[in-house]
Amino acid sequence: MFAEKVIELLKEAERNPVTIDPFNDDKIRQIVEEMHSLFRMNMNDANATMENKTLWTTVQVRHSALERNKRCLLAYLYSRMVKIKTLRWEFGAILPPDVRELLSDDEYEWFSKYSTNLASYMRSLGQDIGYNGIDLTENLKPPKSLYIEVLCMADYGKLELEDGDVILLKKHSRHFLPTSECQTLIRQGILQQIT
């Protein structure tokens, strides 16, 4: 049956609505091949329909299969793009290597472009009044308290706080820090919030 592979592809992508799977290069290639063979068959039959009108329906069915394949492939790409966007908000401009591996090269390039575009938008915020931009990826959650207690998960080294104090983040050490300054580190997995 036509367009069966593409459904498999979409089902596979749907199975994990939150996490991202490795880019299925192989299946996409197969689907594109199917499209090409459909197209070739259609071309032959389309030329033949001049004499034989009965072939016309066959051509139509194949054409809708082609359309369907195209639409589903684009949907696959789009749903991945949506997931990749959330990666940008979670991890920032630099992806951890294990996440990076799940993206294809083209997707990674799209990610960098998205990231650059977002960064230049954020830089433009409040420029007229002398701000040099706002990082929207901070403050993802409404602030509950100014300071939170965090546990350090890895040896990070020195961290300079906004007020000029320097603290040393060592593995297994506990700190009481301003919420706004540890958000990024928490997302990177260096700090863990203890409630």
Place this chain on the structure above:
Amino acid sequence: MELSDENIDLSDNEEEEEITAEVVLKTLQSAWQNERLAPEILPHRNDMVECMLGQIQHMERNVNKLPKTDLRATIHKMELSRIKFIICNYLKTRLSKIEKFCIPILNEERQRMESGTNYLTPSEYKYAQEYLMNMENHMKTVVLDQMPGNMQTFEMSKMADHPNMRSHVFLKANDTVNGVVLEDLAGEDEEIDLEEGSQHILQYKPIADLVKNGKVQLI
């Protein structure tokens, strides 16, 4: 004569800014609330955002002058981070709408720009264009270019995602509005009056304009 006119203008402006710090925050909060609840993108309130950012800068400078142990400093800082969150979340909500409904927003925005009633700020507009271009390029390089000849085009109209204008919203009337026409699916139109302070659940579409001119507040 002209000079004195300008003077009056200036002092007026200053006075306005004096009053607003609180009003600005209120306006910003209601803009944020509307933006979060409305299905479509609303006209930007960049003036309010910038004004508030200026205030924050000013307040931060003052707070930093206080000793760290001062209770006032802690309270002010908390308040500041709340305001910052509102601004960030407001801008982010707009961005996610821009991304989702990129194609219709850009099309409508082009028409609006001609009449000077643009909804997006210049940088949001730039962002939207860039976003759409990146998406198109990505889809082209990954699959569309490998496809057979007649399947290669990137069809904007087929790719467009439209906001659901028929979704229902909760709202509160700020002013009395008479004669809001509600379309019925059966074709029977109904007219209702919104009294000041009253609350309703209605379809978004008939009241979209009222949200934009501040006559009603989404809740």
